[in-house]
Every structure is written in structure tokens, then in C-alpha cells.
Amino acid sequence: MQPSLEFLIKEEKVYPGALSCRGCGWALLVRHLASILGENTVYVVPASCFSIIAGPYPLNELQGSIVHTVFAAAPATATGIRAALDRQGKEDVTVAVLAGDGGTFDIGLQSLSGAASRGENILYVANNNGAYMNTGIQTSTATPYGAVTTTNPQNNYKKTWPKDLMGIITAHNIPYAATCSLAFIEDFRRKIKKAKDIKGFRFLMVDGPCPPGHKTEPAQSITISRLAVETKLFPLFETEHQNYKITYKPEKDLPVEECLKYQGRFKHLFKDESRKELKEIQKYVDYNWKRLLSLEARDFDLN
Numbered sequence: 001m002q003p004s005l006e007f008l009i010k011e012e013k014v015y016p017g018a019l020s021c022r023g024c025g026w027a028l029l030v031r032h033l034a035s036i037l038g039e040n041t042v043y044v045v046p047a048s049c050f051s052i053i054a055g056p057y058p059l060n061e062l063q064g065s066i067v068h069t070v071f072a073a074a075p076a077t078a079t080g081i082r083a084a085l086d087r088q089g090k091e092d093v094t095v096a097v098l099a100g101d102g103g104t105f106d107i108g109l110q111s112l113s114g115a116a117s118r119g120e121n122i123l124y125v126a127n128n129n130g131a132y133m134n135t136g137i138q139t140s141t142a143t144p145y146g147a148v149t150t151t152n153p154q155n156n157y158k159k160t161w162p163k164d165l166m167g168i169i170t171a172h173n174i175p176y177a178a179t180c181s182l183a184f185i186e187d188f189r190r191k192i193k194k195a196k197d198i199k200g201f202r203f204l205m206v207d208g209p210c211p212p213g214h215k216t217e218p219a220q221s222i223t224i225s226r227l228a229v230e231t232k233l234f235p236l237f238e239t240e241h242q243n244y245k246i247t248y249k250p251e252k253d254l255p256v257e258e259c260l261k262y263q264g265r266f267k268h269l270f271k272d273e274s275r276k277e278l279k280e281i282q283k284y285v286d287y288n289w290k291r292l293l294s295l296e297a298r299d300f301d302l303n
Helices: 025-037 049-053 074-087 102-106 109-118 165-170 185-197 218-230 264-271 276-297
Strands: 041-045 065-068 094-100 123-128 176-181 202-207 236-240 243-248
Touching: 025 049, 025 094, 025 123, 025 185, 025 202, 041 074, 049 094, 074 094, 074 109, 074 123, 094 102, 102 109, 102 123, 109 165, 165 176, 165 202, 165 236, 176 185, 176 218, 185 202, 185 236, 185 243, 202 218, 243 276, 264 276
Parallel strands: 041 065, 041 094, 094 123, 123 202, 176 202
Antiparallel strands: 176 236, 236 243
């Protein structure tokens, strides 16, 4: 079945020759994002994989302006750029942050919270690949329970749950936040368009496949991303002023191992005949899905 014309990329806004790994989610993420935001956009990029993919100065992968900044300050830098553009009467220019989970969940959390609390007119896009991939695959607070990283070697895999950043961001009572998957591209593009047209602080979290970090085959990136949604490991939902709406509900109850078994960072979990850790992950995912359903059922009118 051919995709509808509405979602075809009619005008490419990404130059060829990106420095991304094969199967990297960043390359596809920015391709769709830039096709919707257009050239009249300033992208703010902290230290991350994309700061390398975009290319060193004066190179620029995107047809738009890119401002590179330090790890902790992307929202603060974007705030200054937004203020300068508004002062010049350029309110139609979109300011978008492109950051990884290290610069979002951890090092940049304080400036992220500040910008969200102030209601800055910024679109923040987080590529969540679950570790500090650019600097050697170290654990972040987005790293899933049970995953192996270079700071949690196999005999000491991560034994804490990832931070509920969507819950933290939603608690700031911002106008729009959403989770996105590259395997559900129509849902992703709809959310980009919606976020673009809203004024105020908007936040998109994208499940970012990373073959080197997740220890997967590059050709499997989209398949694994789809399985992450179908097994409810990465639910797709959006919030508007703390009102939750699930945008995709799987028809089947696939167990989490259907997604995890393809990722080398979890292979040690399958060596345990009791599969104790897999059962713990399944229990947590089931609980989180029920919690999300209950949040969706709660509907507030803040107008």
C-alpha cells in the first residue's frame, strides 16, 4: 500500500553526506522534522550524536541555521535566540532544540525545566537512544533496566528504571508534549505539525534506534522500533496541559522479549533459565501501561 500524498516528503531539507552510523535514528528523525519545519528554522544542538552528524563548522546537514552549544545549555541558548528573533520582528522563525537523552534527561535537565516553566516559545526534540552514545555508550537515566553499557558491564547491568521524563515535562503544564516512533511515521509527522503550530514550550521524545549502542543490525532499526511500541516498551501518547491521550493502542499483547531478543545489550537476560529479569521488565511495562490508561481516562478542562 502506497503512503498517502499528505505524508510524502515533497521537498528535501537535508543535504546528502550525513556523518551518521548506518541505521541511526537521527538521520531519519531530522529528515522528517526538517521537511515540516522548513528552512525558516534555527536548530540549537548541544553535545550529542547530532552535533557530529550535522558536521563541523562551516558544514551544515540541514537547510536552516544550526547553533552548536554546550551540553547543559541548549534550552537557555534557544531562549536567547528566540528573544533576539522576536526583538527583530521574526516571530515566524521556529526555534528547535535537537538533543540526545544525555543532554535532556541528565546534564541539560535544569535548563530544560527552566525553559518549560517560563513557557518559552521553543520546540524541544529529544532523540532517546538510552545512553551517551556519542562518547562511548555510557549509562544515562534514560537507559532501560537490564541494559548493558560501558559503565554497566555485563556482570553489573543497569538495575534501576529509567526516569519518567514525560511525566516530569507534563508536570510543567506545558501546552504540548508527545512521544514518537520512526516506525509510525504518519503519527510522528502529525505530531511535528501539531507542535510546530502551537505557541509556547513544546516537547517531542523520539525513540532513537542506535545499532552500535543497542547492539543491533542496522537493517533492523525500524523493526525494533515498531516492536518497542507493539510490546508497550515505548508507548505512543501526547499530552496537552496534563491531559493524556494514547495515540496508538496495540491490538495484541506481545511480550517484551519479542523486542529485547534482537538487542545485544539485553542478551545476558536470556541466559537465565528462570528469566527473572525479563519477568520484572514485563511486570513494570504492564504496570506503566495500566497507569497510562488511567491517566488517559482522567480528563481536565483547564480553559
